[in-house]
Amino acid sequence: MSGADKKFDVVGKARRRVDGRGKVVGQLRFADDLVLPRMLHCKLLRSPHPHAVVESVDVSRAEGHPGVHLVLTGEAFPVPYGIMPVSLDEHPLARERVRYVGDPVAAVVAKDEQSATEAIELIAVRYRPLPTIASPEEALANPEARIHDYGEQGNIHRNQAYEFGDVEGALAASDLVFEDLFFYEGNTHLPMEQQASLASVEGDGKLLLQSSTQNPHYLHRQLARVLQMPASQIRVIATPNGGGFGGKCDPGNHEFVVCKAALVLGRPVKISLTREEVFYQHRGRHPVLMKFRTGVSKDGKLTAMHLQTLLDGGAYGSHGPASTFYTGVLTPVTYQLPRFKFEACRVFTNKPACGPKRGHGTPQPRFGQEVQLDKIADKLDLDPAELRLGMVTEPGSLTASWLRVGTTGLAACIRSVVERSDWKAKHRKLPLGRGVGLACSTYMCGAGVAIYWNKMPHSAVQLLLDRSGQVTVYSGATEIGQGSDDVLAGLIAEALGIDTDAVRCITGDTGITPIDLGSYSSRVTIMMGNAALQAAGRVRDQLAAAAAEALDTLPERVVFSQGRVFAVDDAGKAMSFVEAVALAEAKFGTLSAVGSYTPPKPPGKYKGAGVGPSPAYSFSACVVETEVDPATGWIHVPKIWIAHDIGRALNPVLAKGQVIGGVYMGLGEALMEEQAFRRLPPKLSDALVHRNPSMLDYKSLTALDMPEVDVTLIEDPDPNCPYGAKEVGQGPLLPVMPALANAVYDAVGVRVDEVPVTPDKVLRALERKAKGEAARVGPEAFPEVPYPSPTFVLPPWENGDGDELKGADGKPVRRERRVATA
Amino acid sequence: MMRLPWFEYRAPRSVAEAARILAGEGPGAMLVAGGTDLLPNMKRRHQSPSTLVALRGVDELKAVANGAGLQLGAGLTLTEVVDTPAVRERYTGLWQAAAQVATPHLRNMGTLGGNVCLDTRCTYYNQSYEWRKAIDFCLKKDGETCWVATASKRCVAVSSTDTAPALIALDAKARLASVGGTREIAIADLYRNDGIDFLARKPEELLSAILLPEANGWRSCYWKLRRRGSFDFPVLGVAAAAKLAADGTVEAARIALGAVASRPFLVPKAGEALVGRKLDDAAIGEVAGAVASRAKPMDNADMNLYWRKEVVSAFTTYALRELRGDDMRAERLRTARQALAA
């Protein structure tokens, strides 16, 4: 499907995105814009306690409040849910426990929002407070009070360890071993659109939920589960999302509540979350503490790495089992790493649940890895760019952990930013207070495995053509602002030789569109795109067969381009696309085709090998320039250069927009974004509250704070991807944070091994440096974590077979036993 | 959406009528001008006035009068203040302060009077009712403890108005009107160092105008510290004004600080120490140190508290260098993200 040699009509041309007009003129209807006759409004009562037993909920006064139609409590929802089958730990409304300030306890449905707001204050809840678990350290130290009665042990939700080859042996044999601790503070998605949902019962008696969601399919499944209804009786429409970034991947409490209420009342029920509630729904970036022990040879080659991570998961499982894996699994994809050991632990705390945010679990270790490489280059007196260029992974190679690296443009990315930023003239050469930093990254083009185990396609597309020449394309893919509708229309238009104008996209509707798993893991362009090309190829064959007869040529010789259908060797033999459709409709009957896509089987066979594989990986390299004031620590970023290996840019304006958006979000995380909490003095209070649940106080960059971004797209088409196009939605965020930290070091010679990098930390590090102490601010210690003994897998080059070592009894051989018997 | 509590809405057409309503309604009434501070606060139940007395329809409050000095009506929006040439040309400090308040949208709505009378702020207080309930409220509203200083009997919420320190440095006066007549007080005297009772305005008074003395050779500037180039309240404001002789000798100087206490305040010793000297690096360094020692930021605003204190001297230095005539545009662009050259 690469089409590397094809001349394109649509692909690669800068176009206005197909939904651009509607957005600009304000016609696009977000969930909150929807209004139905007889619609009621819903408000949630949320817990004021971080951790408590709900002893009783008295709703009688609220039920009597004027305008109130229904009050729901946890009793209405006996069945739990969760995005991952191994973490079904949430209820739409708390049953016996609340686990963070903001956990929903009850819901009021009333004639308007004002009445509902008044009535929730009339609900009397008796709580019995439990001890507050505020941090991972506290979670590890206090198995009681246990936040959930499942998980590994105490307050540990997930705990895992993998070792690919003998890492201790390799470290011992290394010329140098670098040991570094890093911390990455949590942060949230901050989509401009706050979640809203409207549930109604349609004329046929079926439930309809229109909601700002990234994953209508998973939501659909969970609704069927919680409401105990057949999925065929439920339709979920993903309304156009005003940004998602992962924050709308999990099913939300509010979505179940309005559905239930609509079913009970037979009237439409709507909820619109406030900005503060969006901060409680969260599912954002996990705070992660990391320890890297990395061996290198004197000439700058990696020998082995031992990575340990500790994730603060917040109060619920969410995507946590996957997030835990992602704090390590992509680490070996960028550079040749002969051996790799990865231990990860996720704990529960009494804070809003963390989950997937753009880059899902990988920005944190990427930060640590790329800053550590900068330290290694410094110590070995090597250019950080050259160090990386000397060890980028080979195209088509396997990692120690058995991930297949497909095409890679990483080296080209590095060379591009080095040249465009004039790196060689700047790095270690600018005057005090000015510096440049470089970092690289990789990301998946779609997770190779679905969230629930199944053998079916991950994405499907259906095409319907009629004699008007109109091409309607149905896909479950969800437009979250990333431009998936435009990608879809562009691919179909290219394949059929027509303009995107002739394509109508109907997407993200479980009632009428075929499956797509959702807008996560940068999977849509690749998976939906491959399905779309398959469907388009099938109708094109029919069109070609019919047209060939009329043009007196062979079907293989029929060309589709610019709305015309003609014989390749005789342009005089031609007809319009509309004519070709009519001929085909006469010949074959109504024209329709489906296409679907299932990712290739991953090479790794060990238990856990399903997280990390992807049909392709994108790569990025970034140079950040900084001006750092040694007197105040103030950080100014005048310019950023970034190169992204996208395989092929289907619509370069859209692609560049995604790159700049990723840089924007990355720089915000690097400099200021923090989902931070306040613990009041424990002697006086149990309170643990979100520090800044508002757009004013949660700091993200404004337009004035955004530097100029120089974007280069590296195009090396990947054969697994539609016309070679890889992802661009998440990857370009990843290198920004470490590049910024490295640039601060280049400017003033201090390390901030922690995100965000703020002026007070820079100043503190400078003060330490002046006193002759370590010129660094960052975590000082890594707590004792009871990681399990690792699953041991031999790397491909040590005669591994992709499976974990097993004993004669067929059970996995843990590392210790292997060592003991060796 | 967060909802407002119920209230009575009154729309007087004159200062006299507004004063009459205020006197009649008593402390249950509150003035609303642009509403950019009060309405969000009401949504969070910081204030639940039974009556709102809206000043938008009072044309008198929009007056700009040149005379000896400049008189600015309290009802002028900040955008209008910024767009007044006399402000930009003669009272640069006020111009720079007003231009950096909040965002363009908020400056289009927010007024000078509202900015001067802005509620004090605190990260434990500027939160929703539900959030505050989760910490069992605090001294300033509905609770007993000050979570910033648990031993304190006094609320230490921070004065966050940008224009007030500039007005103090410019030695402006506030005109207050009530049914009993009008009075004029030095703007500095309008403030008390108390996070709850932070204004010396009587409940029946309204602020009708700001009176700026003749510029008369004075030059002024305002340096604001905030995390981002827009949107954010100050976490430090340094306003400086000086009258320089032809050879650059300081004849008089005033330096005021904002956002480091419950009120904006003048640092008289700093101004006095400059008199008779030139604004050379040594003099600036000395005075910057003295100013910094007066700043007492608390852990109730954005950014690290110790760091906020540490950079007071740097910001005072920027301000004095700008008065000296240094080209500070590059520094402005790095910190404020706008050149603000008058």
Ligand SMILES: Cc1cc2nc3c(=O)[nH]c(=O)nc-3n(C[C@H](O)[C@H](O)[C@H](O)COP(=O)(O)OP(=O)(O)OC[C@H]3O[C@@H](n4cnc5c(N)ncnc54)[C@H](O)[C@@H]3O)c2cc1C
């Ligand atoms: C996101 C955001 C960011 C902000 N950033 C800043 C900032 O950076 N710097 C800053 O200084 N402010 C900031 N503000 C606060 C506010 O927008 C401005 O201070 C604005 O000037 C307030 O004016 P207003 O007319 O809207 O006041 P209102 O909200 O109408 O009133 C504010 C207070 O003043 C009283 N009042 C109003 N007019 C009079 C009068 N004539 N006489 C007596 N009392 C009166 C009201 O009763 C009320 O208590 C911000 C606000 C928001 C929402």
Ligand code: SF4
């Ligand atoms: S300073 Fe203390 S009393 Fe005042 S608002 Fe803040 S926490 Fe409340």
